[in-house]
Amino acid sequence: MAFDSLSDRLQQALRKVTGRGSLTETDIETMMREVRLSLLEADVNYKVVKDFTNEVKAKALGERVLKSITPGQQVVKIVFEELKQVMGDEAEGLRFKAQGTTIFMLVGLNGHGKTTHAGKLALYCRRKYNKNPLLVAADVYRPAAIDQLVTIGKQLGIPTFEMGTSYKPEEIVKKALDYAKENKHDLVIIDTAGRFHVNEELMEELKRLKEIAQPDEILLTVDAMTGQDAVNVSQSFHDQLNVTGVILTKLDGDTRGGAALSIRRVTGVPIKFMGLGEKLDQLEIFHPERMASRILGMGDVLPLLEKAQDAINEEEAELMAKKFKNATFDYNDFLKQIKQIRKLGSLKGLLSLIPGLGSQLKNIEIDENQFNYIVAIINSMTEEERRNPDIINSSRKQRIARGSGRDISEVNRLTKQFEEMRQMMRKMMNMSPKDMERMMNNMNRPGANPASSVSYSKGKGKNKGRRAPWF
């Protein structure tokens, strides 16, 4: 997973420059080239990139980048702030009618997630605004599209209005509106068929549906993986229908999602939501800041959390926490934890998802075998030793080393670090909230050891500043 983050690129570009004392305008130009390439790799539209870099350049020249000791970081900061600003500083909410039935209509290309997001939106509005939504199946073209919406409705306990595939969408929408009125639905969400923006016939149909339904929101769903064409698609839908908002879907993957910037910049339509998975509650208000960080390749913690959630069983996690607290954490638990981490995939891939860390790892070789050695050593312990680590003395260590085929020094290191870990856990569990907060703050400082500057209420903390090799 190559996260060619912008700061990484800029550092590379600047390497050629450093040693000359001060930066020139040409150096800024070099940096702008990197900004440009980085944005293009994130799928930001070519023209948008051009304008955007010109603006950033003007800002960079105006600000103190030239004199700054860390010009690379300065530029990253300017780009980041600018990105955030273009994508909308604050999230825009949904528009509801004060009285009567509010109507939303979902439009977009095939396969960009309209049907799924009709369901997600219905659930969201029911939960957040206490609405009584009705889903309307107006996609009569794609095989089984109606079944899909009906199934989603059933899963959510939200009724779906459908008339099969033999009626025209216009007819279906008209009937659905009557039905909503009769059955006191205060929100109607219309799922339309996917279509290309260049398909005139189908675009005319959408215009007629708009005329009939008079929707309060026309939401365009756009796949976050969309490339340069995102601009054509969104512009064309917007020109013909006056789109009121965008839902950016499939952001749970590793796409950098430059389409978000292009769409906002070219159409001015706000991005209102992000779709973050196939489950129907995975819909969130759009976060410009997170999006900016993604576009710049600086990572997004979200996929990491998602991965962890997939792999780690909640009950087990709770059990672990209890063991931490009582300091009954033993080698068996440690083994379990290692297995869970391994389930997440390669260590390098995992670490690269952590914002700010990804780029630094590129040239570091991580010995994935380290895990295997540790597992081998633990496996060579007796059941008694694993449950009761304190009994491991030097003759036992020698036996363990022979059994696992590792050097005695490795066994020593493991037992020592395991002991340190247990101590640290105990301390953390006994910390006051204030100490905890201080530790968290320290964690965010690069290179800081989380536990080293905390005043412990118990123990002496004799192993300050040392880290286990596998972390």
Place this chain on the structure above:
Amino acid sequence: MGLFNSIKSIFSKNKNQLTNEEQLIVEKAEKYKKGMEKTRSSMMSKLKALFESYDKINDELFDELEEIFIMADIGVNTVLELMDQIKSDVRIRNVSSMKEFQSIIIDKIFSIYVKDEIVDTNLNLNDNGLTVILFVGVNGVGKTTSIGKIAYKLKNEGKKVMLAAGDTFRAGAIDQLKIWAERVGCPCITKEPGSDPASVMYEAIQEAKKQNIDVLLCDTAGRLQTKVNLMKELEKVHRVISREVPNAPHETLLVIDATTGQNGMNQAKAFTEATKVTGIVLTKLDGTAKGGIVLAIRNELGTPIKFVTMGEKITDLEYFDIEQYIYGLFSDMFV
């Protein structure tokens, strides 16, 4: 001057002077031309405008050409490589005429795709017994629809076809495949929604053997390549298929939507790692997107493109042909 001239000579011949083979090429090209009309018209209007406004080959012209390639989603790395080659060719051969310049551009795209290999777009079919083709890809790219179209094509080629509904997750996916099977007129093996997809494949293979089926097309649920568990599930599907039929799956086709940007590369890498992808189906080429990422994938990973789809009708599918693809993009230049 390779490709450019050979295509040009075919197209400039009188229709009744053509050999059968050439006639086929022309027919196919016309179909491509029609399907890619939208793609081509936007690309061509740009290229034409570009060449009209320049009478000399200079840096500005190169910049604009670069823009056209980037806008086609070919991707920064491949575009830079392409531009380097074009520039060095222009310099070495001291090219000054616009006509010659255009043909260099086309030849370079061609060679980036062909890479001095014979690219076989035909499917690897098992002539003595069952062929299994597995379809994989992210959500919403058109896997199920592509299966319907390929099934129809194979059936028309005289094969006995069967479908396996391995997308047991998405609401309505099984019904969608069933409807396609009805349209094609072929059997479709399904299980309850939520069943283990590998078990669907197992049953479908047993049934296919019983019924002497030639080609079994296996649908799978769309999944983002970052979902570890889902990719593991796909590995299992792949494993079960190869256990039940020797050398199967004979093809694993990754379906990619033409609107996809640079993430297409990540998709190709991850799915290849999990299921040894042997080819690409490029879908939705009837919009304005060019699907250039497949050129980058071919350039970096070597994966060939087998099919393109450009429309919603059951017949809107063609075997991929790089000459036709380039022709579709630049065809006004051949006139």
